[in-house]
Amino acid sequence: MAKKVLPGVHPSNAKNTTHLAPVRMATPAQVVIPMSQHIGAPCQPVVNIGDSVKVGQLIGEATGRVAAPIHASVSGKVTAVDKITLPSGNISVTVTIAADGEQTPYEGITPPTVTDYDSFIEAVRASGAVGLGGAGFPTSIKLCPPDLSAVDTLVVNGAECEPYITSDYQIMMHHSEYVLAGIAAVRKYLELSRVEMGVEEHNSDIIAHYKNLTADDPAFTVHTLKCLYPKGAEKVLIYETLGRVVEEGKLPFDVGCIVMNVGTLAFIGSYLATGMPLVEKVVTVDGSAIREPKTLIVPVGTKAGDIAAAAGGYKAELGKIISGGPMMGIALKSEDMPLLKSNNALLFLDVEEATPPPTTSCIRCGRCVRVCPVYLMPLNLERAYNLGLVDELEKLKVNLCIECGCCSYICPTRRPLVATHRLSKQLLRESKK
């Protein structure tokens, strides 16, 4: 199949932390760990107020099939079992731990015994791994497609196309042994014949490094992706590495592949070697309000305010906190919001950058159409939504929107296009009831 480069936008890269290797932040005084950090049933807390916990100890048990267990990220005492509203809008039970600063690892931590597919999936499930897509899809579920024999390819997402974020770069650069171990395990136990890794061309050092490391493996291809956001979007990456189109209503395994982020793979690699579950994250801390942009290793559940303080605090009045990148990240409502497993960046913007520009009338310039990576017509979608034309929204395929934000980003009249597409999707869901 003839492949072409799908459209996109060129936001300023702003990768200020590329040359700042990850450093472990000082253990925060307190962490607040939500029991719902994944799509699916929330975990049940298995600790009570007053209990002592150690790093890696199970504190939230996965009850449903689609779930990932939660572990303590600091050693200390449980001080509260409470509730908060997460950025997604869901209300979640939280376990608050006052850290003792010792970071004593839990005694029961040993590398898992993995011999076959079933024990591998069991290990991934026990590790607490979730994907980085923001929603936090449990990795163990992703590795269990309905028909495993139809899947032949592992697509490794090393695109990291959002501005600012370098946490995947750091992982690829400094922990290639874990990345490759994770890839090797997925490949072995899922019996996948090919590995296609996509990295943006500006990370030429990473591309050279991995080409070198996998030179004797003909089934491992490192693809150089054009520096054009959003190359890391799942459908875009599958198309540009494999030339396969994921049709509406389908998932990657329908076209024979599984897409995994380098961060998730590196975590699986390290879990298989050490047995330490997902309790900390490599996080890019940056933005116009932050004094010292940094790459930090942060315990899950650390509050945004503590993370900002670990990066030198603010140099300007804080206007907005974004969990994730500036194109798709979610604005947090306060500095008390905890770091989730799926987070890989926290951006702190000053008031000027945080203030959304005024919206004016659409001038029908067509830029939104030209930049849409999945060839939608955002201006027509917006019109259809405003007129309440449900059939038109369906015909124009709003459900294919990957919510990358290119249309809103490029719009000279600053229309909130992607926000409207989300409302349109909701309208379609409601109209089907």
Next chain:
Amino acid sequence: MQTERKIILSSSPHIWDKTTTSTLMRDVLIALLPTWLAAMYIFGTAALWPVLVCMVSCVFFEWGYQTMMKKPVTVGDLSALLTGLLLGLNMPPAVPLYIAVFASLAAIVMVKQLYGGIGHNFVNPAITGRIIALVSFGLPMSTYLLPAGTAASLDSGFGVDLVAGATPLALLAEGRKAALPSLMDMLLGFRGGSIGETCAITLIIGGLYLIYRGVITYHIPLAYLGGVAALALLFGQDPVYHLLSGGVLLGAFFMATDYVTSPITERGKWVFGLGCALITMVIRVFGSLPEGASYSIIIMNILTPHINNLTLVKPLGGIQK
């Protein structure tokens, strides 16, 4: 940590491209400036006042209408200023200034504001303003001055700097090929015509600037100009004179590419440009008017919503039932 700090919550994305409506309009103004300057060199103050009056009137009428109707005033987006400049460049040199004011009123109030302002008009305001003025004031709107020193003006025997005379298209239509300006004069703009349509060199430079800046895409100008050249050959006429005369260059780069009134998709733009070329050449060769650029664009403007509906892009992975 308790915080009293108020922070902003908004939907992603959280950053935007630098381009806004006013930067786009500013780029088009910049692209047209050399053409206006060249016109003032060629026609003198006859090219200054009509354009200036159109620009001031357009901005004034937009401000006045929006103020009267208690709407937000949007003259800051520079679109009214641009309409004024384009309208002025579409006027004959030394046109009576009340006509310039009248055309501005028609363009801004009738064509643009009554339909809802920027983004809502269905025909190009500047072209429609010109056509309304042309049908209202037939004689002054079709009296074209010739620049001093051109073959045609010497031929006419008047000893003054600027004289009224036939445009190259009128000469072609009348079959007076000997009186046609030289190719060099056509390129530099020393010929009869509207203020901003004669200097081919500056129009091409301005058009290429817009394409380079990403303000317009090449599709409509290429389809329009390519279509005119191909049809001229087909009709056994000189394609170079057809490209350089009349309002084809001004139209192809600056009027037919108006966002609001031209198609969105690439395929739509091809259709639109070729349609403009066909109508222009049919009017020129078979019609009773010497020039058809304005009419071709306004007709294609009217067809644009239908072209848009027939040239939707196909979503990646979309299945049409």
